[in-house]
Amino acid sequence: MERTKVSKIIKYVGGELISGKGESIVETVVIDSREASKNSLFVALEGEQTDGHRFIKNAYDSGARTFLISHEDVAKEYAMDVFEHDDSDIILVDDTLNALQDMSGDYLQSMDMRCIAVTGSVGKTTTRDMLYAAVSEVYKAGTNKKNYNSETGLPLTLLSFEKDMEIGVLEMGMDAKGQIARLAEISQPEAAIITNVGISHIERLGSRENILEAKMEVTTGFDSENTLVINAGDELLVEATKGPLPYRVIRVGIENQRNDDKKKDNNRLKEETLTELDYEISDIRDLGIDGIIFCIKNNNSGEEMEIPLDVPGSHNAINYALAVAGAEVMGVPMKEAVKGISKMKMTGSRLRVVETGSLRIIDDAYNAAPSSMISALSTLSNTKAKRKVAILGGINELGEISEKEHRNIGRHASICNIDLMITIGDMAAWISDETKKNNKDTEYMHFDTKEELYPVLKELLKPGDVVLLKASRSYELDKIAEEITKWT
Numbered sequence: 001m002e003r004t005k006v007s008k009i010i011k012y013v014g015g016e017l018i019s020g021k022g023e024s025i026v027e028t029v030v031i032d033s034r035e036a037s038k039n040s041l042f043v044a045l046e047g048e049q050t051d052g053h054r055f056i057k058n059a060y061d062s063g064a065r066t067f068l069i070s071h072e073d074v075a076k077e078y079a080m081d082v083f084e085h086d087d088s089d090i091i092l093v094d095d096t097l098n099a100l101q102d103m104s105g106d107y108l109q110s111m112d113m114r115c116i117a118v119t120g121s122v123g124k125t126t127t128r129d130m131l132y133a134a135v136s137e138v139y140k141a142g143t144n145k146k147n148y149n150s151e152t153g154l155p156l157t158l159l160s161f162e163k164d165m166e167i168g169v170l171e172m173g174m175d176a177k178g179q180i181a182r183l184a185e186i187s188q189p190e191a192a193i194i195t196n197v198g199i200s201h202i203e204r205l206g207s208r209e210n211i212l213e214a215k216m217e218v219t220t221g222f223d224s225e226n227t228l229v230i231n232a233g234d235e236l237l238v239e240a241t242k243g244p245l246p247y248r249v250i251r252v253g254i255e256n257q258r259n260d261d262k263k264k265d266n267n268r269l270k271e272e273t274l275t276e277l278d279y280e281i282s283d284i285r286d287l288g289i290d291g292i293i294f295c296i297k298n299n300n301s302g303e304e305m306e307i308p309l310d311v312p313g314s315h316n317a318i319n320y321a322l323a324v325a326g327a328e329v330m331g332v333p334m335k336e337a338v339k340g341i342s343k344m345k346m347t348g349s350r351l352r353v354v355e356t357g358s359l360r361i362i363d364d365a366y367n368a369a370p371s372s373m374i375s376a377l378s379t380l381s382n383t384k385a386k387r388k389v390a391i392l393g394g395i396n397e398l399g400e401i402s403e404k405e406h407r408n409i410g411r412h413a414s415i416c417n418i419d420l421m422i423t424i425g426d427m428a429a430w431i432s433d434e435t436k437k438n439n440k441d442t443e444y445m446h447f448d449t450k451e452e453l454y455p456v457l458k459e460l461l462k463p464g465d466v467v468l469l470k471a472s473r474s475y476e477l478d479k480i481a482e483e484i485t486k487w488t
Contacts, residue, residue, distance in 0.1 A: 001107065001159045003027055006066055006089045009041065012106045013068065013091060013099035020089035024066045029100070029159045031152060033058035040064040043100050044075065045152065052096070054078045065089060070096045097152065104155035105186035108168075111161065113142075115168040115187050116326055119180060119218050120195025120231075121211065122369045123319045124149075126311075127195050128171040130323035130341050137340030138332045139166040147347060149173035154183050167330055174214055175201045175397075181217035191227040191329045192218040193322050197236045200369050203399030212236045222247040229325045231318055232277055250329065252321045255282040279321045286314045288383030289353055289362060289466060296321050296334075303334050311344075312351045312362065312383075315375045351379065354481055356488035358463040360385070365469040365477035368395045370405045374412045376470045381416035386464030389420045391480060393450075393471025394427025403430050410434025418442050420460065424450050424475060450480055458487055 006022045009015075027039040033055035036042050042059035044052035044067065053071055056079035060067075067082070067090045069075045075083075075090070082088050093099040108115075116135075118128045125147060132143040142165045144157045149171040161168060172183045184192075197212045205211050219228055223246050230237045232253035241249045277299055283306075284294040290310070294317040297304040309320060320341065327337035346352065347366075354361040362383075364376045373395065380388050390413065398405050410431040413421065420443045423432040432444050445460070447453045461467065461484070469477040 001027055001029060001161075002163050003039075004107075006091070009066065009068075009103065010091055012103040013093050014102065015068070015091040015093040015099060018072065018090055018092045019083045021086065022089055024087070024089040026066050029103075029156060030059070030064070031100075031156065033062060033064075036060075036062035036064035038063040038065075041066040041068060043068045043096050044070070045096050045100070046070070056082055060085070060088065067091065068093060068096055068099060070094060070099075100152065100155045101182065101186050104158040105188075108158045108161070108187060111163055111165065113161065113165050113168050114330065115170055115189040116330055117170045117172050117184065117187065117189040117192040117218050118195070118326070119172040119174075119192070119215050121198030121200045121215070122372050123195040123315065124171055124173070125347050125366075126316060127193060127319040127322050127326075128169055129344055129346055130320055131193070131326045132169040133342075133344035134323055134327035134337035134340040135167050135169060135330055135332050137336045137343075139330075140164060141167045141169060143169040144171045147171075151179050151182060155186065158187065172218060174217075175204055177205070177210070177214045178217070180214060181220045184218050184220040188221065189218070190225065191229065191326060192222075193229040193326045194218065194231065194234075194237055195319065195322060196231050196234045196371075198369050198371055199398060199401065199405070201397050202401065203397045208236060212240060216240060219247060224248075227329045229322055229329065231322060233318065250278045250325050251276065252279040252318065252325050253277045253281065254284070254318065255280055279325050281317045281321050284314050284317050286378065286382045288312065288379055288381070289360060290383075292317060294320075296324060298328070298334060301334075305334065305338060307338065309341075311346070312353065312379045313375050314378065315372070316351075351376065354485065356485055358488050359461060359465040359467060359484070361481050361484060362466065362468045363478055363481045365471060365473075365475070365481070367473045368393075368471050370395060370398075370409060373409050373470050376468055377409070377413050377416045377418075380418065380466065380468045383466050385466035387419040387462060387466075388417060389422070389461065389465050389467045390416075390418050391422045391424070391453075391467060391469050391477060392428050392431055393424045393475035393477055396472040396474060402427060406430035407434040411438060414438035414442075420445070422447070422453065422460070424448070424453065424471070424477070428471070450475065450477065453480070454483055457483060 006024045026041040029041045036059040042064040053074040142161045148157045226247040229250045232251040282295045352363040413435045
């Protein structure tokens with residue numbers, strides 16, 4: 001954040017200075033007292049598990065001198081001495097979360113920056129990383145800090161931007177309706193990308209149709225000046241963008257995978273109109289751990305390129321094309337976008353290849369959805385190795401369809417030529433159980449926790465193995481990669 005006086009912060013949040021002289025300077029905004037430092041503004045958020053007002057004293061001790069609160073009595077209960085310090089500026093608002101969001105929106109509007117949003121059930125962070133790399137080839141760009149894409153994370157990202165940035169590439173996540181609409185209201189993107197509508201968070205939202213509605217909130221306020229880029233392989237997105245819309249739609253898809261050509265309707269075969277693609281992907285070759293090769297064509301300009309991508313997973317061809325389309329919307333030609341993506345740095349453990357002295361690890365443990373786990377298993381299947389080992393945990397937030405989806409993964413795993421399957425936790429047991437029904441050649445082992453696996457892991461793995469790690473983030477399977485590297 002640019003150096004900002006407390007007087008301007010008060011205007012941003014519509015608050016009241018209830019303690020201090022209002023002379024502090026703010027350079028960073030934090031919601032975690034452990035990240036506070038000199039010239040930090042500490043925002044005391046109320047969470048489900050704890051209340052940030054309890055950590056005002058910790059933030060002060062770490063160097064913060066400006067505080068945003070919503071409960072004066074609670075703040076004084078835990079940090080009365082902070083109120084008594086002359087160097088402490090304390091601002092009172094009705095709701096600290098709303099104030100944080102309003103402040104980030106006003107700060108963004110004070111800058112000459114254009115924004116493009118990225119959301120979707122699967123692949124949004126990879127697409128964001130690719131898009132950020134693409135636009136950075138031409139413009140000074142900013143993007144989410146770490147994986148800060150939530151109703152608290154995105155405002156912190158916006159407040160970290162520098163005044164001379166030209167484009168913001170903003171990933172937007174959600175687990176409830178209304179959240180993306182609020183993020184769109186704050187950031188006012190001129191374009192957006194939706195990667196797909198999957199079943200992540202279906203336990204909370206109830207159906208894919210409800211998830212679609214939540215993702216489409218990214219177009220809040222869109223008009224003829226705005227553009228939405230979609231994955232045309234997703235039938236819900238295609239249906240939602242049919243007919244006249246107030247904004248432009250760009251469709252990205254794989255050749256021969258636009259829609260079903262025909263479908264039965266009242267026992268009669270009816271021709272289905274094919275979705276016209278603006279960007280078309282073809283000739284995908286999956287090289288396993290070594291990446292993919294594919295062709296991408298802009299059907300509007302006729303420009304076509306063959307792309308060698310060292311990021312594993314054939315699904316990344318779509319993510320790549322969505323990023324190129326988004327970059328061109330923001331004014332970056334395809335050739336420059338491709339050049340930029342070649343320099344990309346991926347966030348977190350997303351099909352990250354770890355080379356050790358005796359084996360290779362596909363660390364894809366950052367998160368999981370059924371489609372991404374199936375894709376990761378296909379990547380393992382297409383990788384040359386002496387043995388192929390899958391270490392899998394469960395996928396959270398699938399609700400009543402959890403067993404069905406885990407068993408679907410097991411059926412796919414049965415055709416992936418896996419030599420050793422290790423599953424961890426109750427839900428992952430459905431995967432191995434279904435794989436066993438269809439493939440008797442694979443060796444199977446199950447553990448309740450990853451800690452139970454550690455003592456025997458060295459004995460189970462052999463030189464020349466390729467090991468896939470995949471599960472929801474809460475399983476922390478990336479720590480297995482750390483464990484392996486201790487002795488390889």
